[in-house]
Amino acid sequence: MFSASIDKQIKRAILAGLVTTAVAAVVFYFGRHPSLMDVGYRPQQPVPFDHAVHAGSLKIACVYCHTSVEKSAHSTVPPTSTCMNCHSIVKRESPKLRLVRESVEKNIAIPWVRIHRLPDYAFFNHSRHITAGIDCASCHGEVEKQGVVVQKKPLTMGWCLECHRNPEPFVIRTRAISGVDVRPEVLAKPVPKGPENCSTCHH
Ligand code: HEC
Ligand code: HEC
Ligand code: HEC
Ligand code: HEC
Ligand code: HEC
Numbered sequence: 043m044f045s046a047s048i049d050k051q052i053k054r055a056i057l058a059g060l061v062t063t064a065v066a067a068v069v070f071y072f073g074r075h076p077s078l079m080d081v082g083y084r085p086q087q088p089v090p091f092d093h094a095v096h097a098g099s100l101k102i103a104c105v106y107c108h109t110s111v112e113k114s115a116h117s118t119v120p121p122t123s124t125c126m127n128c129h130s131i132v133k134r135e136s137p138k139l140r141l142v143r144e145s146v147e148k149n150i151a152i153p154w155v156r157i158h159r160l161p162d163y164a165f166f167n168h169s170r171h172i173t174a175g176i177d178c179a180s181c182h183g184e185v186e187k188q189g190v191v192v193q194k195k196p197l198t199m200g201w202c203l204e205c206h207r208n209p210e211p212f213v214i215r216t217r218a219i220s221g222v223d224v225r226p227e228v229l230a231k232p233v234p235k236g237p238e239n240c241s242t243c244h245h
Contacts, residue, residue: 103221206236
């Protein structure tokens with residue numbers, strides 16, 4: 043029907059269209075929230091803080107530093123005054139702690155790079171999970187063995203719902219190192235299912 047050269051042009055146009063769609067799909071998929079699916083994400087931090095030393099060897103409980111985790115939606119990273127409880131005595135001259143000392147003297151926070159972050163339209167609440175007897179390790183891995191914190195889970199909606207539908211295989215029960223108080227009657231019962239209705243996570 044078409045001459046050979048027009049036929050070739052049509053094929054080329056179709057091919058170009060397919061490639062563009064494929065590239066757009068890949069960009070959409072991976073570009074929508076950059077670090078969300080980024081299992082293994084471990085940014086360079088301004089101070090070489092080591093969880094394997096502090097929570098691992100020294101056995102400092104998670105809540106000693108992440109104080110708000112039992113009570114609020116967010117788990118805060120500690121202010122440097124918490125560090126100085128020890129570092130005004132231990133390793134007080136260490137060059138690795140220079141920024142910590144400056145932060146306390148000048149009253150400026152250390153710009154820690156955030157590792158786990160959901161998009162704004164999704165709501166997560168730490169305290170509800172912690173008080174249900176779900177250990178940090180269920181979602182963050184064994185942080186006390188990580189020199190640098192690494193994102194261990196994809197933080198996608200599918201990941202949340204997989205556990206909500208059938209929690210038992212995904213939940214690690216509260217461990218001593220987390221330092222949270224969970225009522226014994228909660229731990230004696232099986233983990234309840236989590237919500238699946240859209241509005242609990244999307245207000
Ligand atoms: C001595 C204080 C201290 C203790 C104890 C501690 N942390 Fe941290 N944690 C920090 C600091 C400081 C940061 C920010 C720097 C970094 O990411 O390493 C942090 C970061 C994190 C992050 C990454 C936050 C983000 O940006 O997404 C997680 C998760 C975390 N801690 C979990 C834990 C768990 C679980 C424990 C107990 C096993 C624990 N931490 C014990 C001080 C502490
Ligand atoms: C309960 C006490 C305690 C607290 C609180 C604490 N540390 Fe430490 N930290 C230590 C001890 C002890 C060491 C030394 C470990 C070793 O070398 O065996 C240390 C080592 C370090 C080092 C390595 C220093 C060097 O010269 O090798 C850094 C960096 C550090 N801590 C950062 C922090 C930061 C940042 C915070 C606050 C978020 C913090 N620490 C909170 C006890 C503490
Ligand atoms: C059920 C899964 C789950 C459990 C259990 C859990 N976390 Fe998280 N954590 C998350 C998610 C999801 C985020 C990202 C939240 C966001 O961006 O709103 C996060 C973020 C964090 C952050 C960064 C600051 C923040 O709140 O956004 C810290 C620090 C942290 N978690 C520490 C802990 C500690 C310590 C424990 C245990 C006491 C714990 N988490 C238990 C899922 C969990
Ligand atoms: C390892 C299992 C697990 C994972 C992973 C998990 N959850 Fe949950 N979640 C639960 C359980 C169990 C409950 C019910 C707790 C209860 O009823 O006491 C719950 C409850 C909730 C609630 C109800 C809180 C309220 O105030 O009613 C919200 C919201 C929630 N989860 C959001 C999330 C989001 C968002 C994610 C993913 C980023 C997530 N969860 C990942 C186990 C999990
Ligand atoms: C347990 C918490 C939870 C529940 C329940 C939930 N979502 Fe989500 N949803 C999330 C989280 C976390 C994200 C962000 C991560 C992602 O995109 O996978 C998200 C992302 C989304 C997105 C954006 C996806 C994209 O590709 O960017 C849409 C749309 C959405 N949810 C719709 C819904 C609808 C509709 C329902 C009810 C049928 C629902 N969600 C129930 C947690 C939840």
